[in-house]
Amino acid sequence: MNTLANALFILFAWILAGAPVAAQGFRPAFLLTGAHNRNSQDLSGQWRYSKDLYRTGLTDINGWVAKSRMQRYRDIDIAAQEARGGADFFEFDMDRGPLINVPGAWNAAEPALRYYDGLMWFQRKFKADPLQGKRAFLRFEAVNYRAYVYLNGKEIGRHEGGFTPFVLEVTDALRAGDNRLTVGVDSQHDAQSIPTAITDWDLYGGITRPVRLVITPATFIDDATLALQQSGRITGEVRLQGPQAAGQQVSVRIGALATAAAVTDGQGRAVFDIQAPAGLARWTPEQPSLYDVQFSTAADAVRDRIGFRTIAVEGNRILLNGKPIFLRGISLHEEEFGPNPSRNMTESASRALLHQIKHGLHGNYVRLSHYPHSEVTVRLADEMGLLVWSEIPVYWTVDWDNPAVLRKALAMQAETVYRDRNRASVILWSVGNETPVSVARTRFHGAMADNVRALDPTRLVSAALLVERRTIDGKDVIEIQDPLAGKLDVLAVNTYAGWYGSDTLDALPGLHWKVPGDRPLILSEFGADALAGYRNDGNKKFTEEYQAEYYRKTLAMADQIPNLRGMSPWILKDFRSPRREHPVFQNGWNRKGLLSESGVPKEAFGVLADYYGKR
Numbered sequence: 001m002n003t004l005a006n007a008l009f010i011l012f013a014w015i016l017a018g019a020p021v022a023a024q025g026f027r028p029a030f031l032l033t034g035a036h037n038r039n040s041q042d043l044s045g046q047w048r049y050s051k052d053l054y055r056t057g058l059t060d061i062n063g064w065v066a067k068s069r070m071q072r073y074r075d076i077d078i079a080a081q082e083a084r085g086g087a088d089f090f091e092f093d094m095d096r097g098p099l100i101n102v103p104g105a106w107n108a109a110e111p112a113l114r115y116y117d118g119l120m121w122f123q124r125k126f127k128a129d130p131l132q133g134k135r136a137f138l139r140f141e142a143v144n145y146r147a148y149v150y151l152n153g154k155e156i157g158r159h160e161g162g163f164t165p166f167v168l169e170v171t172d173a174l175r176a177g178d179n180r181l182t183v184g185v186d187s188q189h190d191a192q193s194i195p196t197a198i199t200d201w202d203l204y205g206g207i208t209r210p211v212r213l214v215i216t217p218a219t220f221i222d223d224a225t226l227a228l229q230q231s232g233r234i235t236g237e238v239r240l241q242g243p244q245a246a247g248q249q250v251s252v253r254i255g256a257l258a259t260a261a262a263v264t265d266g267q268g269r270a271v272f273d274i275q276a277p278a279g280l281a282r283w284t285p286e287q288p289s290l291y292d293v294q295f296s297t298a299a300d301a302v303r304d305r306i307g308f309r310t311i312a313v314e315g316n317r318i319l320l321n322g323k324p325i326f327l328r329g330i331s332l333h334e335e336e337f338g339p340n341p342s343r344n345m346t347e348s349a350s351r352a353l354l355h356q357i358k359h360g361l362h363g364n365y366v367r368l369s370h371y372p373h374s375e376v377t378v379r380l381a382d383e384m385g386l387l388v389w390s391e392i393p394v395y396w397t398v399d400w401d402n403p404a405v406l407r408k409a410l411a412m413q414a415e416t417v418y419r420d421r422n423r424a425s426v427i428l429w430s431v432g433n434e435t436p437v438s439v440a441r442t443r444f445h446g447a448m449a450d451n452v453r454a455l456d457p458t459r460l461v462s463a464a465l466l467v468e469r470r471t472i473d474g475k476d477v478i479e480i481q482d483p484l485a486g487k488l489d490v491l492a493v494n495t496y497a498g499w500y501g502s503d504t505l506d507a508l509p510g511l512h513w514k515v516p517g518d519r520p521l522i523l524s525e526f527g528a529d530a531l532a533g534y535r536n537d538g539n540k541k542f543t544e545e546y547q548a549e550y551y552r553k554t555l556a557m558a559d560q561i562p563n564l565r566g567m568s569p570w571i572l573k574d575f576r577s578p579r580r581e582h583p584v585f586q587n588g589w590n591r592k593g594l595l596s597e598s599g600v601p602k603e604a605f606g607v608l609a610d611y612y613g614k615r
Contacts, residue, residue, distance in 0.1 A: 026414035026451070030167035030241070031223045032214055033422075034295075034302035035139050036375070041213040043126060043181070048097040049106070052119040057092070057184060058148070072121040073182040075153030094123040094182065101344070102211065105144070105204035108342035115578075116187075122207055123182045130176040135216050135242075138181070139167045141209030141375060145193060148184035160408060161194070162208075163371040163393070164415035170213075183207060192405050194412060195393035200590065201333055201370070202576035208343045209374055217299045219244040224295040225421045226252065227458050228308040232276050234258075238295050240268035248297050254280075254306075255291040276308070282321045283307030283424040285364035288385035290424075307382055307424030311460060313489045316563035318460075318520050320387075320427075327387060327566025328612040329365030330357055330594070331525060333575040334373045337599045341576065345374040351384075353377075356595065357572060358384050360605070362612040367524060367568035370395050370433055372416045381425035388423070389462070389524075389568065391430035392416060394448065400440035409444070410451050417455045426459065432484070433464040433524075434494055442483050449487040460489040464524040467493050472514075476507075479514045490565075491516065494525035497557075498550050499541075508553040513561045520565035526554050527570035530604065531585045532596035542585045548603040555611050569608065573597060 032038070052058075056070040068074070069090045078093040100106060106113045106120055128136070140147065144162030148155070152175060157168040187205025189197040197203075219242025226236035238250045245268030251261045257277040262270040281289035290305040312319045318327070335341035336349035354377070357363040366381065367389040381388050392412045399405045413429075420426050431448040435441050449461050465482045478495065485491055497503045497511060515521055530547035539545045551569070558564055574593035580586040589597060594605040 026411050026455075028166065028415060028418065030137060030169065031239075031418050032137060032139050032167050032216075033221075033223045033225070033418075034304050035167075035212060035214050037303045039215045040139075041126065041128070043124060043211040043213060044102055045124070046099045047102045047122045047124040047207075048094045049100045049123075050092055050094055050097045050121045051116065052121055052184070053116075055119050055186075057119065057121055072123070073148075073150035073153060073155070073184070075180050092121075094121065097123070100206075101342075102207045103141075103209050104206060104342040104344040105208055106206040107202065107204050108340045117203075117205065118188055119184060119186045120205065121182060121184050123180065125178060125180050126213070127177060128174055128179055128213065131171065131174065131215070133218055135169065135171045135218060135220065136174045137167050137169050137171075137214045137216065139165060139212050139214050140207070141165050141211070143183065143185055143207050143209075144187060144203070144205055145189060146186040148186075150182040150184075152180055161412045161415065162203075163373075164412055165209075165375075165419055166415070167214075174213075191399050192402060192408075194398060194405065194408050195370070195395045196398060198397075199370075199393075199395060200577050200579050202335075202578060204343050206343075209345070218242050219248070219297075220300045221250075221295055221297060221302050223418070224252075224302055224304070226254070226272065226293060226306055226308075227421070228276060228280075228282075228310055229458070230310050230312060234272070234274045234276050234308065236272045238262075238264070238270045238272075240264055240270075240297065240300075242268075244299075251296045253294045253296075255293070257291070280308055283309040283382075284320065285385040285387060288383060288424070290382060304422055305379070305382065306422050309424050311427040311458070313460060313520060316517060316520050316565070318490065318565050325364075325387075325565075326615055327365035327522060327568070328361070328363045328615055329367055329387070329389075329566060329568040330361060330363060330608075331367040331369045331568045331571045332357070332373075332573075333369055333571065334371070334377070335573070335575050335597075337573065337595075337597070339597060341597070345376050347376055347380065350374065350377040350380050352599070353572065354380055354384055354386060356599070358386055360601075361594075361609045365389070365566060365568065369571070372412075372419070375419065378420055378423050378425060382423050386425055387427050388425045389428040389430055390416060390420065390426050391433065391464075394432045394435065394445070396434055397436060397441075398444070400438065400444045406444055406447060409448060413448060413451055414455060417452060421456060428460050428462050428490065429456065430492070431461060431463045431487075434466055436466070437482055437484075445484050446487050449484075462488050462490040462492045462522065462524075464492050464494050467495055472512075475512050476510075477512045477514050480516065485516065488519070490520050490522060492522040492524035494570075495523060495554075496526060496528075498553060499528040505546075505549050505553045508550075509556040509560070511557055515561070515563070517563050519563070521561060521563050522565060523558055523567040523569070525568065525570040527592040528604075529585065529591035530602050531591055532574075532600045532602050534585070535603075542591065544603040548607050551604045551607040551611075555607075569594075573599065 159166040223239040250270040528550040577590040
């Protein structure tokens, strides 16, 4: 048994035995917390690309090494080689390939790529200064789904997972002057990927978030975090990487309110435990106070904007800073407004979406479905005052019995937690969405719940569960019959009575809910499709009137649930979904949005806005 297989076997054996997951084992080699504020070169812009549907740039027939004439990552000027003549020839030339904008999904770049699903090669050239004793890293915010990274013809590293960042050191491969960066991106999903190939959204493909070349000192601050505890103290840590990581003094400054210092241990870790200053303003949706926080050593410094708040569950209430809160929210997919979204979440694109939630719907909460959204979006949630539910795409079904798949899920979860630990807006880590109950599935999710608690005990754990319908004493009753509930701080359910199934809208307020009353409940999804502008057709499905009445009746039903503490209906705006192909009403779009794909409000938008405005 090889080393990886042995590790996976041991991991799964631990879980089968009920042993806790070693969360620190999923810590990435490098984090570069605060990279957006560091000395860096943004590599966004126009890149060359080359389709590779048969994967000839990676392997030849029978799994042999790819032919040199196909290896798109080679550091070679093909036009110059061809001009010399000779026996060699090439079946690619990245330097003369077509151009595409990065970041962004290739599906929106041109019609021929709309449904391309496979391997694509990207390349750009850039200049770099001499390092002079410093270190260099490439930080990718997201590549969907698998990434193969080469610098100047040398493979630097690989990554799997389409929505989380990864960092690769390139100190030894970087040249002073001209450099050639090549990234192979494979968008294909399968039964062992997360998510699998079957979803209800467009999986997209490409380098969908920014890429940066980050320069650091030889010994640098790799990670820095602070959080307000229930005790009223602010705790956190700094981790250094490099030859001088041990025995270094590290300081932290929280605006003008407080400073503290500590010394790193033999592993480069320094711990802080500070009494919260009397003047510290707690972060809330109404007053999203953020502080300029700086972490410093003699040779390095990183900055962040951090808010301080507590989140807890007491009985069936959710407490923000010790006070009960009702989550007035909506679900959101990562697509910008417009008829041809490319998943390029610029600040203006993200702000436009969040503005509709905060100011259009009077919301204080957003469910970021069904994967970690961009860092831009989460930072804007901090700034604008929107509480966040975050999840990784363990969605519908995965290979529950496969320890390698579980390891992928735990690694994605860790990458998300380490990225967003400093975001006050993030209060809920979800461990799954609409997964069918089985022993293996519940064990899988249980490991995820244990993992996220070990990584971050300061936030709440939830999952979007399925419900069951029963007839009890002649009444239609909705129940949660899911053993995963015991692992959750906050129960959450998706319900579509009145859209899927035979329920009439008038029947919805009379449905009875039988749910555990000892914990808070969130309606994580409910919704109905409507084509914007389709009206006055007898209150039929897909009309705006039907969708609006569906919301009225569902909200009346929700008001009967005594421990309901929030909701995130499905969904803010129409979004791409190849599952949805009705030629009149859908054409590849899920139409459950309260706004059209271009931002046109439907009648139901006003219904929900009025409801939230009165809570």
